[in-house]
Amino acid sequence: MGSKIVEKFVEILNKFAEKVNNLKYIIAIKNTFAALLPVIITGAFATLFSSVLFNVDTGLAQIDALSFLAEFKPIADVISYFTMNFLTIYVVFLLGFEVAKLNKLKGIFPGIVALMSYLVMNPSFINFVTDDGASIQITNVLGRQYTNTEGLFLGMFAAILSIELYTWFGKQDRLKIKMPDSVPETVSTSFSALVPTILIVTVMATFGFAIEAITGMYASDIIYSLVQQPLQGLIQGLPGILLLMLVAQIFWVIGLHGMQMVRPIREPLLLAAIVANTTAFQAGEQIPNIVNMPFWDVFMTFGGSGGTLGLLIAIFLVSKRDDYRQIAKLSFVPGLFNINEPLIYGLPIMLNPILAIPFIITPLITGTIGYFAISVGFAARSVVMVPWPVPAIINAYISTAGDIGAVITQIFCIIVAVLIYLPFVKVANRTVVSEVEAMD
């Protein structure tokens, strides 16, 4: 693979990865969503618990003797609501905190600044239309669409903007309240946050007010329908998700963490998608999204990126190379938990013109299979988030709240992956001699 063009291509991708991953907001967004996972898992747990225990149609509560369990459903409901339907609130706080940290600001107060800045852009009332057509205004409430993932993009924007302003104001000595030297330092620093906070919150509230005054719509609703919804539509369609996967796989092939590359786009959109599904499931409504975070893990990355569970099985079946078998043995247990770095760097798959081909195309094919299996109704849509290291079959079962169709589809995908990898592992058998010579 010594050709100049390939070398150049790898170099460009490496440079690109370095540039993108050093962008402040990319780092902050990635850290935010990594920190958010416990919130989403808590919501997932409550929802599953509810469906297995408290639900009168699906849970233990359907048994007459245990029907009292249904009385406890409000516990799960409240957890589900304040995790899933409050996601934007947590994102805004964390993102404000992360951006501030990268701007070398100390403490957690910037998280509060970000949150206030976002909240004041939204209305503090809801217009409610009753069954007979009368419109009632309910005041002193924050509508659900401003706390759940519909507000996500405006929230992220508000967090970044407010913290940048906050950082800038903090550097302006003119805006600091001067204290006489006799005042202790802790007292004077507590005043230093005062002016910037007042200014920023006022600016953001005015900004929100102006948008509503001019357009008649709130900023959150505008950003949702103009930016967030179209982006979600793009990534949650089959071509969009396959493209995202293709990009991730190409970076893995040059030895870089592909998921790290697509995470800033993938995480907000696919996590929002699964959270919307969880909310619908808990409410007993139609599940909206086929493509979501567990879809990615269940149908495209079993065994790790590239669906390498298929590669492991293929090696055990037909590889005649000792080095391959040894690496596969080493990789087997981690592979069950979807960790495949030993395969990527040990076989290696990285910069390997033979194995790179099935590594790239396998998730695209299995993802397509998963998508159609769900579309035709054979497999259910995922309803709860499952962490990525959860093994195959278990993740399909849990994420769909126990759908056998999804498990069967995943097993079928794994078999397809084995079949895709098989011929390439056989070809690799033939190259063994020359490579060992080359290594010496």
Add this chain to the structure above:
Amino acid sequence: MSEMNIMLVCSAGMSTSMLVSAMKKEIKNMELEANVFAKPSTEAIEYAETEEVSVLLLGPQVKFMESRFKESLEGKNIPIAVIDSRNYGTMNGKKVLQQALDLANK
């Protein structure tokens, strides 16, 4: 020399923890005074800023973070390098430990 702390960094700290066990075995064999531990990339810089870290090794999959790590930890004087991908893939504790020791003694 005081006790050595070797920090390995990868994306989630998962695959690197396999390497940590291989290196620990090697440290025991060589009867060295050294700690090895893995951190996810999201926590690594903050940790290195506050705790004692003698050598920092990045997994090959996050080598694009090298420049940022070097920049952020400039004042700390911690040697930073990327683990050779082949040694990483084969979980070769011996060679990676050697790399860490070489780096620390430079």
